[in-house]
Amino acid sequence: MQALVQSDYLVHLRTEHRFELGYKLDRLGVSLHRQIGVPTPVRAEIARLHQKAEAAGYFAVYRGADVVVAFVMDSPEHPRLKPLNFGFHEAAHATAFGKILLSAMTSEQVTQYLETHGMPRLTAHTMTVRNQLDEHLALVSHAGIAWEHEEFVPGMTCAAIGVRNGAGIFVGAVAVSAPSAEVSGERERVLERLLRDTANGVSKYYRSGIVRRSATVA
Template sequence: MSSQTPKVKSADRVLDIFELFTGDKETYNLTEISKSLNMPPSSTYLILQNMLSRGYLETDRSGKQFRIGYKLFTIRSGYMRNSSLTGEFSQIADKIIDDLNETTSLAIRAGNNLLYIGEKVSKHALRFTPSIGTHLPLHATASGKVLLADLSMEELRELYPNDELEKVTDKTISTFSDLLKELEKVRQQGFGYNMGETVDGVHCVAGAVRDADGRTVASVSISVPVVRITGEIWGGVHDWIKRSCEELSNKVYCQLR
């Protein structure tokens, strides 16, 4: 007589919802989830609200379309600390700290947010200190602009259906048209910039880490308080961004060809 694996119905339903997002669609509404999984709308709603409050799901601005939330990416980032990408980044970041002593970060895209999955913090008392798992609006960060610059107009419009964008500081890009102009500069220059758009008084430069097909999969950035920026420091920041992105792309992804 074969033994049966014990099941917890509510847990099964949560897992079914997660697995639904492995399909072709990125977002689903309550009705679609309920019908797809043959679950009562009332209990589906309660489970979705629970997952939403815990960060495992998030909604668009209407509050009706659900997608995978930041918490899964945070868990994934913890796992990735031991992966090749974050391991190689850690070695390069140590060199950047030794040379520039300015905070350097590794980030990926999580929906319309930037998610930090690696960082080495400056030893200066005055410094920018993003934490692993922290997420920020893509358009307000240097790394976010680098990641957005790789997307098509259709993909950008899906992330930003409205012309007005969320402001983090008074310097944050606040319109979709201005964002498009900024992304074109990123494509031409090869660098993304954040001039006080996330934190007043902190400037940041970022570059793209690309996979074997040339697609941007992550971004490396270096953040410097304005009071410490000199021509020499700014030049060093650009040199290290270029070098670190090339090293990560080659060591982690090109070897997979």
């Protein structure tokens, strides 16, 4: 604890006999945003997706063995799913963006992820068996889109499509969420079209080779 105090990660309130978070944590947060920073053109694509789809829009990326939410665009009328904020990296087995990115991993990489995070049951519809998830990921890979119907949050439906770089490798995913009661067969088709348009736009940017020059704080 004293080492953390000396490094400004904790503050020792001696008279109150307790510790609180230190000032350096703020700089760590800024550094994390820079490391996972989402370029302005990509944020603009997610903002357009949110507006056109009339649903919360998300951009998730790989970070090591994790699947991490890097950017969210929502509004009071179309709020994000809680707790899907910047840095969320849990429950890939139960989220649409998680499943599309898991579908691009090798079996060994999926195993590594699940050994760390597990497959906790979040709703009555959450998949908690590895064989069932593997079969589902094969279907996701074939279709090129992941749907999640009330597996993460009751009453909510999500969909996601992968983003590829110049080598054709998945680097992230774009996603939307909306109340299940509003997602009819026709709405699914509209959301899929908008997601594919957005994924194409974001992929085009990542294929351009100017990602690092344009990256800004998320």
